[in-house]
Amino acid sequence: MAFDRRLVIRFDWTIFWSVLALAGVGLLSVVSASYRGPHKPIDPLVVRQLIWIAAGTVAMVTVVLFDYRALATYAYPFYVISVALLVAVQVIGHSTGGSRRWINLGFFHLEPSELAKLAIVLVMVRYFREEPPKGGWRLRQMIIPAVLLGIPVALVLKQPDLGTALILVLITVTLVFVSGLNARTMAVLGLAALCVMPLGWHYLKPYQRQRLVSFINPQADPLGSGYHIIQSEIAIGSGGPWGKGFLKGTQARLNFLPEQSTDFIFAVFAEEFGLAGSLVLLILYAILIMRGTWIARHTRDRFGALLAIGLVAIVFWQVAINIGMATGLLPVVGITLPLVSYGGSSLIAMMLAMGLLISINIRRYFF
Amino acid sequence: MxxxxxxxxxxxxxxxxxxxxxxxxxxxxxRIRLLRVPAPRGLVFDRRHRPLVDTQPTFDAEIVPEDSTNLSETIERLESYLGEDHVADKIADADEEGRPPYEPVLVEERLDWPKVVALEAHQLDLPGVSLEITPGRHYLYGKLAAHLLGYVGEVSREDLIKQTAYHMGDEIGKFGLERGWEPFLRGQAxxxxxxxxAVGRRLRVLKEIPDTPGESVVLTIDLDLQQAAEQAMEGKNGALVALDPNNGDVLAMVSHPAFDPDVFGAGVKSADWRTLMSDPNHPLQNRVIQGTYPPGSTFKIVDSIAGLQEGSLTEDTAYSCAGGIWFGGREYHCWRKQGHGTIGLHNAIVRSCDVYFYDVGQHLGIDKLAHWANLLGLGLKTGIALDNEKSGVIPSSAWKQKRYHERWYPAETLSVSIGQGYVAVTPLQLAQLAEMVANGGTRYQPQFVKEVESLDGGVAKAYPPVVEQHVDISPETLQIVRDAMADVVNGPGGTAHKAALPGITVCAKTGTAQIVGNKGSLVAGEDEDKMPEKYRDHAWLIAFAPKEHPQIAIACLVEHGGHGGAAAAPVVHDVMQRFFQLYPPAPQTPELTEDRANRPAIARVLEDDTADETAER
Known part of the structure; x- marks a missing residue:
């Protein structure tokens, strides 16, 4: 492929720098979360995160070089590979804390559910890129997407990973809405969702139910399932308006926070950088999301627009649920904070997604 | 969005x-936890500043259940090393009492050395288990003066509610000196x-508040004398208390059988506790202040003083003793069934004639007798700073009316006159009686603490003598009683020759406390030795010495000892002898020396031909 000068001129620096800023915040937070005192060596976690940020940045820039439109061709194969990996994780997966989520690749623990998010975006965008019939998509046409969604959701739930399953559903729902839905279909689907809810409760694992109960009343079991919410709120609240300062957060350093470098990394950050830091973080996400939706609106091909929406949806829902959970607004589900949480798969997948977003933005002029 | x-x-x-x-x-x-560091408890010294109780490091096993990854396995291992199976119960108990998470549970106190080594060596297999080094109470002489020193134990739940300064697991004085002087001994944690x-590991100390050790207490007890007294009472049940008649200081205090206070400090095991509680000899009872016994013939000192002071009796009053008198249709015996013949006051005391004092009592009447008994401290709490002191009973007509809603019968006065019937006193009260005769009528509050020492070695609190009461007793009366008491030990026919010391005039009065009420029908001295021990009489001796400048007053009770002269006099002899070795009497004036030079000689001559001298009642 010949190098196109437009790639440089129209490169989306807003997204690029926002992504790097968020990754920087992430790195700082991982340092804080793994900090154990002035005389302790730096945790290898930090080094790994740094390597992944570098690798992610390379991946992000590389993806920009490719024409995203070619992805339509690879959507189904990519989907099949992702599903195959989800099946593989059940068989040869590496289990931690009672759930199988990782495949050990020797140098890297691959988390297929992170790829599944991208795959579901691609496959849904591929399906909905056709203009909907007049009046919007009908119920009949929802069967294929339902199956496409159902397979990975079922596999992810089996891990079990309620958070990712929820994100997959929310991404799909977002795309279905944006791509135009028949009013009747919407009503039927809404009703169906309401009917499924009590059934869903039935299928929840006891610990998951416990979390919902704890969410409603965390003090019911302050040392058990309510512990996470309470400790997270304490960390955030004790940070105050300006924070305790870098590496001065006691909640994180003394291990009071659960999953402090992944799911509860926001609490680590908020404790040390306060309301001011938290708002800066929110603003960075807002910039990413608003830029993404702007790109979606200004892209002339439907595939690109839907793809942008799908990618933004991943970021939006994960941020909303993760921070909502850390601040006690939502029940606890294991969802990472995009670009900030520790973890190679999620970081690289998110940076790839952002690279795609830049790619769409550059090529909306290429017709 | x-x-x-x-x-x-x-x-x-x-x-x-x-x-x-x-x-x-x-x-x-x-993140911040307050760890209490208990202060070492203050030491206890004898009057010559020799340590009696100190504080030594002891090892306690603790467990923080939250820190153990596999609690049931840890408990199992811990129990096998300790050879106990109560660990799980202790954790459950502590949780029930509202133990906050990560607060350690005390599993076992005062581990012996092999257990300390076992736990130390297997530390890695016992996550959450730690050894705490705490200052532990140590009683250097075991059972010595156990009732006075008392013991410490873990603070009870009731105490925790009352005393906010205490925390679960703290040591607190439970009995005796340890309890009474708790505020001084305790110090400040x-x-x-x-x-x-998050898992309770201690990372760093943010702030340290140094502890303040407890203050030391110096007793009035003399270790050597106490040891002599314990030894003299060895193998006997009973009590002995020695006072300094010049200020009320307790020089020695023995109650036998005793207990080992170390047993309590170790967190008394239920088996040990049951043994102590079910022992028919009541080792936990401090007989010196809690045992009430009929004073027997020692009460004749009260009769004499009361009679002489009230004027119903003079030095020359003589009564005839024919071995008993008839009163109210019943015969009241004298201990000497052949009688004493016509006898005066001096010899009535020396030979302890019962019939003489029946008459003295009759002439006084019960209420005057009771009045004087109370004046001399009998039937009243002495105010010694020990818990659960008994007052005993001095009956009077008003007392009987109140207690039994009955009038007083004159015949009952006869029993009272010889210290029987309703009369019950503690050994400490009788020691005070000896003290008052010795010092001329001053009753001091018995004190066993000389001073509390501040940490810099100065005196934080002194305990000057406290005069409870001064009774005006005429010098003549005192002279008569003292002379008679001197002859009880040294004179012809005296009942306590075994208490005599060479070169020092010991004054004493024997007593025998009847414990079988209807023994009036038995002829005393005849089948006494054949009786089962538990029906045998208690033996009393009260004494002071030297006669001229008394330095020590003693009351001694030997339970089921038989006659006072036989059982109690040798005990008092040993204690007095040790006392005067330790504190030689002040040089005497020539006149007094001459006086005493004669008496013991006479006594020694007469000792041999007074066959029944010790068989008085």
């Missing part, structure tokens, strides 16, 4: 600005503000 961001921002504002204070407090409470992580 804007809605979501706004919602999150509002929530953040609520948590980080509005609830900031509260959340900061919660975060600190999470120090503490450490320690930062801990």
């Amino acid at each position: 804007v809605t979501v961001l706004a919602l999150v921002s509002v929530r953040l504002y609520y948590l980080q600005v509005m609830q900031h204070q509260e959340m900061t407090e919660l975060a600190d409470r999470n 120090g503490g450490e503000e320690v930062e801990v992580d």
Whole structure:
């Protein structure tokens, strides 16, 4: 492929720098979360995160070089590979804390559910890129997407990973809405969702139910399932308006926070950088999301627009649920904070997604 | 999206600005834990500053259940090393009492050395288990003066509610001196503000508050004398108390059988406790202040003083003793069934004639007798700083009316006159009687603490003598009684020759406390030795010495010892002898020396031909 000068001129620096800023915040937070005192060596976690940020940045820039439109061709194969990996994780997966989520690749623990998010975006965008019939998509046409969604959701739930399953559903729902839905279909689907809810409760694992109960009343079991919410709120609240300062957060350093470098990394950050830091973080996400939706609106091909929406949806829902959970607004589900949480798969997948977003933005002029 | 961001921002504002204070407090409470460092308890010294009780490091096993990854396995291992199976129960008990998470549970106190080594060596297999080094109470002489020194134990739940300064697991004085002087001995616990992580590991000390050791207490007890007294009472049940008649200091206090106070400090095991409680000899009872016994013939001192002071009796009053008198249709015996013939006051005391004092009592009447008994401290609490002191009983007509709703019968006065019937006194009260005769009528509050020493070695609190009462007793009366008591030991026909010391005039009065009420029908001295021990009489001796400048007053009771002269006099002899070795009497004036030079000689001559001298009642 010949190098196109437009790639440089129209490169989306807003997204690029926002992504790097968020990754920087992430790195700082991982340092804080793994900090154990002035005389302790730096945790290898930090080094790994740094390597992944570098690798992610390379991946992000590389993806920009490719024409995203070619992805339509690879959507189904990519989907099949992702599903195959989800099946593989059940068989040869590496289990931690009672759930199988990782495949050990020797140098890297691959988390297929992170790829599944991208795959579901691609496959849904591929399906909905056709203009909907007049009046919007009908119920009949929802069967294929339902199956496409159902397979990975079922596999992810089996891990079990309620958070990712929820994100997959929310991404799909977002795309279905944006791509135009028949009013009747919407009503039927809404009703169906309401009917499924009590059934869903039935299928929840006891610990998951416990979390919902704890969410409603965390003090019911302050040392058990309510512990996470309470400790997270304490960390955030004790940070105050300006924070305790870098590496001065006691909640994180003394291990009071659960999953402090992944799911509860926001609490680590908020404790040390306060309301001011938290708002800066929110603003960075807002910039990413608003830029993404702007790109979606200004892209002339439907595939690109839907793809942008799908990618933004991943970021939006994960941020909303993760921070909502850390601040006690939502029940606890294991969802990472995009670009900030520790973890190679999620970081690289998110940076790839952002690279795609830049790619769409550059090529909306290429017709 | 804007809605979501706004919602999150509002929530953040609520948590980080509005609830900031509260959340900061919660975060600190999470990470900062106060660890109490108990202060070493103050030492206890004898009057010559020799240590009796000290504090030595002991090892206690603790467990923080939250720190153990596999609690049941840890408990199992711990129990096998300790050879106990109560660990799980202790944890359950502590949790029930509201133990906060990560607060250690005391599993076993005062581990012996092999257990300490076992736990230390297997530390890695016992996550959450730690050895705490705490200052532990140590009684250097075991059972010595156990009732006076008392013991310490873990603070009870009731105490925790009353005393806010105490915490679960603290040591507190439970009995005796340890209890009474708790505020001085205890000291002030120090503490450490320690930062801990989520699993309770102590990471660093943020703040240290040094502890203040307890203050030391110096007793009026003399270790050597106490040891002599314990030895003299060895193998006997009973009590002995020695006072300094010049100020009320307790020089020695023995109650036998005793207990080992170390048993309590170790967190008394239920088996040990049951043994102590079910022992028919009541080792936990301090007989010196809690045992009430009929004073027997020692009460004749009260009869004499009362009669002489009231004028119903003079030195020359003589009565005839024919071995008993008839009164109210019943015969009242004298202990000497052949009688004493016509006998005067001096010899009536020396030979302890019962019939003589029946007459003295009759002439006085019960109420005057009771009045004088009370004046001399009998039937009243002495006010010694020990718990559960008994007052005993001195009957009077008013007392009987109140107690039994009956009038007083004159015949009952006869029993009272010889210290029987309703009369019951404690050994300490009788020691005070000896003290008052010795010092001329002053009753001091018995004190066993000389001073509390401050940490710099100065006197934090002194205990000057406290005069409870001064009774005016005429010098003539005192002279008559003292002379008679001197002859009880040294004179012809005296009943306590075994208490005599060479070169020192010991004054004494024997007594025999009947414990079988209807033994009037038995002829005393005849089948006494054949009786089962538990029906045998208690033996009393009260004494003071030297006669001229008394330095020591003693009451001694030997339970089921038989006659006072036989059982109690040798005990008092040993104690007095040791006392005067330790504190030789002041040089005497020539006149007094001459006086005493004669008496013991006479006594020694007459001792042999007074066959029944000790068989008085």
